Amino acid sequence: MREFQTNKSDFSKARLQETPACTLNEGEVRVKVDRFAFTANNITYAVMGNQLRYWQFFPPNGDEPEKWGIIPVWGFGDVVESSSDALPVGERLFGYFPPANELIITPKRVTQTNLMDGSTHRAELPPGYNLYQRVNHERGYDRANDNQRMLLFVLHLTSFCLYDLLKSNDWFDAEQIVIISASSKTSIGLAYGLAEDTDAPHVVGLTSTRHTDFVNSIDAYDSVLSYDTLEQIDATKPTVIVDMSANTDILSRLHKHLGDNMRYTSNVGLTHWDEPRHSEGIIQARSQQFFAPSHVQQRMKEWGPEAFNKRSMRYIMMSMAKTSSWLTIQELDGVDGLLSAYQDICDGKIDADKGLVVVMKDED
Template sequence: MPEFQIRKDHFLTNRLIETPETEQIPAIVEGEVVVKIDRFSFTANNITYAAAGDQLGYWQFFPPSGENTTDWGVIPVWGFADVVESRAEGIPVGERLFGYFPPASYLKMLPVGVSEQRLIDGAPHRSTLPPGYNSYSRVAAEPGYDSSMDNERMLLWPLHITSFCLWDALQEKDWYGARQVVILSASSKTSIGLAYALDADPDAPPVIAVTSERNLDFVGKLGLYRQCVSYDDLAAIDADVPTVIVDMSGNGEVLGRLHSRLDDNMMFCINVGLTHWDEAAPGEGVNKQRSEFFFAPGHIQKRMKEWGPAGFASRSSTFMRETTLKCRSWLRLKDVEGLDGLAGVYPDVCEGRVAPDEGIIVKL
C-alpha cells in the first residue's frame, strides 16, 4: 500500500508514493517494533497540522518516503495499529496501539518508557517533539476497553481533548472577566466538544455560535448555544457585553471584524484551529495584545505536572466518554477504503466541504 503525501506549500496537491519502503515490512534491530496501521480518522484538524507544520514541527513526525521529497510532507493522523514485528521486550506481536500514525502501511517504532497501559516512541527524530504526540495507548490493558468505540475514539479524542483543555483554561482564567463566549467555526467537532463542556458547567457564561450560513441549522439544532449567527451577521452579537472569543477558524478577516465590533469588550481571544486555513492571514482590526495561540499539548503537560498523569487521565477520560455519547445523537461515520479512498475525499476535507455531522474513517 502506498504512502499519502501532500505538498507543504500547496495542501491541495497530493500524491500516493509506492516504494519498497512503503510496501514491505521494515527491517528492525533490537529494541524496535513494526506496526501495521489498521484504520485512522481524517478531519479538518489534520489540515491544521499541515497549516502549522513548519511552526509546530508536525512535518517532523513522519519523514516522507521516496525520492524528491523536499517539498512534500506526511500529515499525521490518529488511529489504531497492530504490532506485526517485535524485537522489543514486553511488546508482543499482536499488540494493539492507539495514537499518532502516518497515512501509510507501516511504522517502525522504538518503544521506551513502557508501562502496562502506555509506551513512548523514542525514535531520535521525534525526541524534541511534544511528548503527548509520542505516547501510545496499549488498549488491551485499558480497564473497560471497548473495541466497538474505536472509530469514535480516533475521530473525537484528538478533537475533544482540545475541547477539554480549552474549557479548563477558560475556567482557570475565570472566563477572562467575560459574560459571554463566542465560538468561531462553531460547527467543528472541537467547537461542539467545548460547547458541551460549557453547557454542562453552571458557572460558564452563555455561548454564541458563529458559523457559515449552510451550517446554521445544524448548529442551532444542537441546542448548546444561546445564539447562532453567520459570519455575515456579526452585527447581531451584542457588543456591549464583555466577551471572550474562541477562534477555531483562523479566518483573519472575520476575526478582525469581530474584534473591531467588540472593541474594549473584547476581553481575550484564544486562537485554536485553522479550519479556514486559506484565509488565515492576520486581519485588519485584530487586537494582538489580547490574543494568544492555544497549544493543547502544552496545557496537557502543565496539568499532568499539577494533577499527575493519573489525575489528568481520570478527569479527561470522564469528559471524553460523556461527550462521545452525546455526539452519537448526530454523528454519522463514513468509511473510506484505503489511501486511494483518502485521496478521493481529501479535497473535500481540505476545502471544508465535509458536512459537520460526518466523520471520515479510513480503513487500510
C-alpha cells in the first residue's frame, strides 16, 4: 500500500509511504482508489488539520505517525474486496479518500444511493465527510463527468452555502460584496450564483495582478481589482466581505479602507496559508469563521435532506456548467505525479484555469 503523507508542522514537505496491505475484518470492505482531485482547498485541510480534526480521518502508516499526516481528498474508488453483506464487490463510490491506493471502510446505514463509514476513529467527525455515494445507482451517472465532479462539486457546495448565508441575511444590508481571492474555484462558484440573482448587490472580485486578466475573462464579477488597487473600492457603500485567502495584510487594508461600512466578513478559505498572521485593523466583532459542513447540517435540519439536496444541486449544476466552459483538467500520474507537483501547489503556481486530478496507477 502506498500513501501520500504531509509533514504536519511544515505543509510544504511531503513523502510517499509504503506499507503492507492489511487483511479485512468482518464487515469491512477494501476500496481501490481510482482517482481524486487535489486543489488549494486540500492545503486548507492541512492548515486546519488540528483545529478541525482533518488529520483524524485517515491515520498515517509507517514511522513517526505523530509527525506525518494524510490530507483528505475527494475522489472515486471501487470496491475490490468485501466482508460486508451490505456492499458487494464492484460498487463504485464517490466521497472522502486518502491520497493512497486504497481505503478500508466499515459500511453502515447503507441505502440504495449512499452509505456511511462506521469506522471507530471517524465516529465523532462531521457526518458529511463520512458519507459515500453509490454512484452506479445514480440516474444518468457517467464516468466521463468524474473529473469535474471531484474538482467542483464540494467547492461549489461551499459556494452554495455562502450564497445562502448572504441571501438569508439580506446581504447583511450591504450594497456591495467583495470576494477576496477571486480566482479560486469556490469564489467563482459563489460569484456565478450571485450573478444569477437579480437582488444581489454589486460584486467585486479581488485577486492578484497575475490573475486579473483571467478573472475578467470568466465574466463572473461585476468588477475586478487587483490587491494593489483595492483602495479603489467605494468605501462609502456598506460592504460585506467573503475572504477566501486568509491574507491578513489584505484583509486589514480592506477593513481600514471601508471603516464602519465594513458590515460583515465571512472568513472561509486559506489560499494564502503561508502569509504572516496579524489582526491589526481587522474588525473582529463583525467577522466570523465559516465552516460549510456546519451550515449543511443546519439547513438539512431546517429544510430536510431532500429539499436541501434539491436546492443545492440546482445551484451546483449551474455553477459547474459555467466553470466547465473554461476549466482545463490536468491529470497527474499517481501519487508520484502528485509528489512532483506538490511544491507548485503549495506555492500557488498552478494556473487558475487548471484543475489537478490524480489518476492512480495499477502499481500504486
